[in-house]
Amino acid sequence: MGMNLAALVEVIVTARANNLNVSTHESMAQRAYRLIRADIISGARDPGERLRIEMLKTVYDIGPTPLREALQKLSTEGLVLALEKRGFMVSPLDLDEFSDLNIARIEIEKVALARSLALGDNQWESRVVAATYLMKKEDEALLASGAGVYDAWESANAEFHAAMIAACGSKWLLQMRDQLQDMCERYRRSSISQSNKKTVNGNRDVGEEHAAISDAVLSRNSELACQLTESHYMKTLSRLGGNPNLVGDLQP
Amino acid sequence: MGMNLAALVEVIVTARANNLNVSTHESMAQRAYRLIRADIISGARDPGERLRIEMLKTVYDIGPTPLREALQKLSTEGLVLALEKRGFMVSPLDLDEFSDLNIARIEIEKVALARSLALGDNQWESRVVAATYLMKKEDEALLASGAGVYDAWESANAEFHAAMIAACGSKWLLQMRDQLQDMCERYRRSSISQSNKKTVNGNRDVGEEHAAISDAVLSRNSELACQLTESHYMKTLSRLGGNPNLVGDLQP
DNA sequence: AAATTTCATTTTCTCGACAATCTCTATTTT
């Protein structure tokens, strides 16, 4: 290998750091990408906001070159808009765009779900059971508190939906879904900051919805699982004022 | 508007240039992105090849900063791999990866096709008819010549498949599909340069396949159109030695 | 007065330079 001891230790340290999603020697460009991305998705940066290099330089304490690299990556994803000779801006929010995104997100999720139900093994089932258990606890906590959404609920929710489709057999299908999910997330967050947190979930019993989805998934009822997942996501869309007609089932 | 005459002329010139997909004042970063991307997809750059900045600088006559921006964008797409403190390389080709990509590509294409058939109007139908007409001519020319694939055939083929799903109603669904398509294209091209051009299409009558797809689409037979499209793409996969078991229909 | 032009300021995009890190070969050690 031609690898000395110091290098080996480095490999081990880095491997452990990667497990925690915190690279020890993260490049400035990576760092800029991660931070700006999080700020855009969380809503800390407003849609339509110009992203001037000088401003970003002082805020993140990162030079112009890595900042530009990060912004270019984000523009490929669609979170940032590159404006030929006019710099970058946070992509504006647009309800038609949201409907469009949701169509893609829901359709891809349904495909992945159907595949996952057809291909999933026992280990996958156990992940689903674990995620369902945690989700139930968090849904109950949410209902009991009557307050806004906790970080713990967010991550349980993310894992819940990720677990269902994990066995779909295509890394790329999951990646496409994740990308669209992140874009949608930004719309969801913006609606939370606008509206009163207590009314975020309206009259929905999200716990009920999650339980139904989990049951359908574990009983391998593909048709039902897809339908429930679709309406689950659709409720978010219509709450934000999107046009549900563009999405719904095509063969009634 | 505060816009002088020179600026107005500029706008008009730029608008016309955009129609031709050749921006007049394309930035170096954009240029680098476009050129390197084309070279990777066409196979002009080998999979696994290291992309050293100094080398790229001399080849494309572009400075290091725009080159790095382009490589970062390409790494987001998956065509390039970024190797923490070790620069960039062209993503290696891997048959399992190709199967994975194909699953995603075919599943998304089927979803888009079903939506397109359900939503398409007369104008869409006319686009399908036009694309089918051109495709037939090119397929016949291909069969008659017995030679390799022409650029004209390539673009007719691209438009043929694009037309079918154009009415799916989601820009994002189409974009996801395009991205996966480009990734798959690299695999297809690499197989052409390896094998004899005359045997590229094996015993397939691609013209027949295209005609059948077009018929199913125009008669709005969603089930059949999806099935034909799937097997159409699957034939490419199996010709390249991919594992077809990973893809096929899940409910036999 | 409204529209156009001018011009100073701001901002983007690109380049060359440099420190930190990696790579590869030759040498030393076990």
Place this chain on the structure above:
DNA sequence: AAAATAGAGATTGTCGAGAAAATGAAATTT
């Protein structure tokens, strides 16, 4: 002889500077 080390050379990732272009406000023309 095989493995570890050391060091020269090459490469990456980052910064600051500067040319080119956009922006916005004041001056000019219609």
